[in-house]
Amino acid sequence: MNGFRRLGDIARLLLLAGAAALLIQNAAADEPNEYQIKAVFLFNFSRFVEWPSAVFQTPTDPFVIGIVGADPFGARLDEAVRNERVGDHPILVHRLQPGEELTHCQLLFVDRSQTGQLAQLLAATRGRPILTVSELEGAAERGVMVQFVTEDRKIRLRINERSAHAAGLTISSKLLRLADIVNNGQGD
């Protein structure tokens, strides 16, 4: 009788192990892509940063997210902001052609590919209420307001508050608390 019961227990263990393996595989498959997260982050910045009201001429002017350089997001960003609004303003994702005017953007993502043009870009946006975001190494120190840092499979933020402040943007303390603050560079 004992032997028979043990046989049942073993069967049950095998069954459980099989189920667990299946679950792990699924979880790996569903793991969000880095840029998927970053797309959401981009959108989320619109909530934790306050732009001066003068940015928009009309209440229905779109909130423009501009992407400079190669687009790492693909459709993920469009997906993330679909049907979303900032206040009453619809969100528009605009991939900038080289040399295209930046000033109508409210948020500007600078791709890795633009390492060389970074100083130029920063000069162009300086003093304007445009939140600059980049994943370039040391971007924050160089004056980019928000820098993505991927550490240990986690995306961390570095924020140059001075730059933002100089641009007339107010970054929420909730966002500041999550980020590493960098206060140097050409903020002033």
Add this chain to the structure above:
Amino acid sequence: VTVPSISVRRKLRRMLFLATGTALMITTGAFCTLEILTFRSSSIGQLKTLSEAIASNSTGSLAFQNAEDASSVLSAFKADRHIVAAALYNAQGELFAAYPNGSGASVVPKHPGDAGYAFSSHALVGFQPVVDGNQRLGTLYVESDLGAMYARLELYALIVALVIGVSVPLIYLLSRHLQREILRPIAALGSAARAVSEQHDFSVRAQPTGAMEFDLFTDTFNQMLAEVQSSQVKLRDQLSRLNLLQQITRATGERQDLQSIFQVVLASLEDNLPIDFGCFLIHDPQARSLTVSGLGIAGQKFAKKLELSDGTNVPIDANGLSRCVAGQLVYEPDLRGVPFPFPQRLAGAELNSLVIAPLLVENQVFGVLVSARRRDNAFSSGECEFLRQLSEHIALASHQAGLYSALQQAYDDLRQSQNAVLQQERLRALGQMASGIAHDINNAISPVSLYTESLLEREPNLSERARGYLTTIQRAIEDVARTVARMREFYRERQEQLTLGRVEVNRAIRQVTELTRPRWSDQPQQRGLMINLEMDLAEAVPDVMGAENEIRDALTNLVFNAVDAMPSGGTLSVRARREARENAEDRAVIEVSDTGVGMDDDTRRQCLEPFSTTKGERGTGLGLAMVYGMVQRHSAEIEIESAVGIGTTIRLSFPAHTASLVSTPQAAHAGVVVRRLRILLVDDDPVLIKSLQDTLEEDGHVVTATHGGQAGIEAFSSAHQKLERFDVVISDLGMPNIDGRKVAAAVKELSSQTPIILLTGWGQRMIAENETPANIDKVLSKPPRLHELRAALTELVG
């Protein structure tokens, strides 16, 4: 079915306890519930506020998927020790961070539930959406243990326990006080009721307590008691009146005369009903008046004021008395307002209420019972009814008493007349015998008398000695004649009618003492005894009107009784005197006393009744009865004083005859008849004839003597035919065959003018009673006296 008896005290206490306890419970329960509800909602509120704050703080962590930050945000829950678990879920519903740190899915739910807060069995659990603007960033899960609530509940339990702990003794004290308040009237009522039932004292009253409901109850109870009491009093009164009625009825039943019935009734009423004044009035329908006949003893003082006494006449008023006499019971509650004389009279004596009850016998009111009291309105209807019933009983008893006394009277009369007849019969026989003896003696002594008288008259030459002897003989003969006459008088037949005449008391007494001398003097002396006669006859004794013979008989009886009462001698006293009385005529009093054996009370009481004798066979028991009969017929009075061993005095008292004494004219002494008469003498006794003839012839008359009636008639008729008529006929009355009456009738038939003188042993009686028979001109008694004969002859033919 018995109801289980629980003391009202316990019930009340239980009631108060239950009522106040329930109220207390409801109050504390409501308070606790409300508090708990308030506490729950406030707990939810607090948790919500806290959660909202945390949620708001965690927006950044969620938005930028910073788990460490989320954990640090959640660690803010440390500030509240009741928060046992918390978690953050991202927008996709995946667990993002948990509190306390490191606690995994085992403590918090894997996935967020619906937003909102709810109590589970052991905790307060809430899901708080984490929102930034419009965007749902995730969900915050919070779990708070119920320690605070339990602590609160404990506090409440403590408060409730405290409240109950304080209030129960308070309730107990209050309920005791209140219950006493409530029970006091009940206890008072109860004790009153117990007093009533145990002591049967219905005068107890429950005291009013001041509580309205109870006072109503108490009043009702008291009313009930009052009613019971009054009906008990009524009952008791009724009973006592019934007793009184029975007592009076019994008492009256034992009495046979009206007066004592009235007295016993009045005494009972005065003592027991009671009344202040009571009297009986006897009704006289002819005179339309009432006569007082019986007054109560206690009512005497009123009687004086009322001027009522036995025999007082009370005229019948228009109002009360007349109604009562008509047979109605009359009740006057207040006499001061009654304007009639009798009520006014009573009111004047301070008697203010009056009941007059009629005494009805066979629909005739023969009297009324008057009861009065000082107070006005003093007679209850029960008492009126009692007096009515009483009056019926009295009427009946009176009626019976009347019947009884009538019967007794009839019986006594019958017995007396029977005795009288017996006595009369005896006396008649004796009288006849005595008459015969008297006749013979008179006849026998007639010659002696005639010759002696003749000798003394006509023989002047008699020697002194002879004259002396003759005189003695004449006196002796006269004595004999008087004795015989007295005897005859005494024993003569009784007449039906009492012939009253003037009687000299002293003479009658002397006659009796003389006549009875053998009994009180001779016979005792023969036995060697001595009876002294003491006579005390006052000169002033008035004459009385009566039958002398009856009076003499009575006195004789008294003397005989006195002698018989002194078997060993003594003194016989006979006294007579005049007794003056106020407002009445004087009386002649005769007393016969002895110093004999006397009588005891019983004997004295019965001695007047016929056939009561102490003399055994020697007496008839008629003596004193005859005396009593005489006394009654003469309107006299009899008193008997007697003491055993001392003697007896019997006193007769006659009304004095006041008319002046008229002396009968004494016939003038007639001398010798001058004229010579032819006399026919008829008698059956030759010696008498001879002596009469001799003496008449000596007077010069021509006397023809015949022997017997027949011979006399023949002699007269032959002489008549020869025209040698007799001038006068002297005949004896008692003769064989033809008696003096027949001779007289025959003579008168032949010659109606010829006078006839009858000689008789009964002559004196005839003279006394004016019984001169028909045809007889003159009656002379034997023995004839010469001077009487001469007077008669002179009267008739001279």
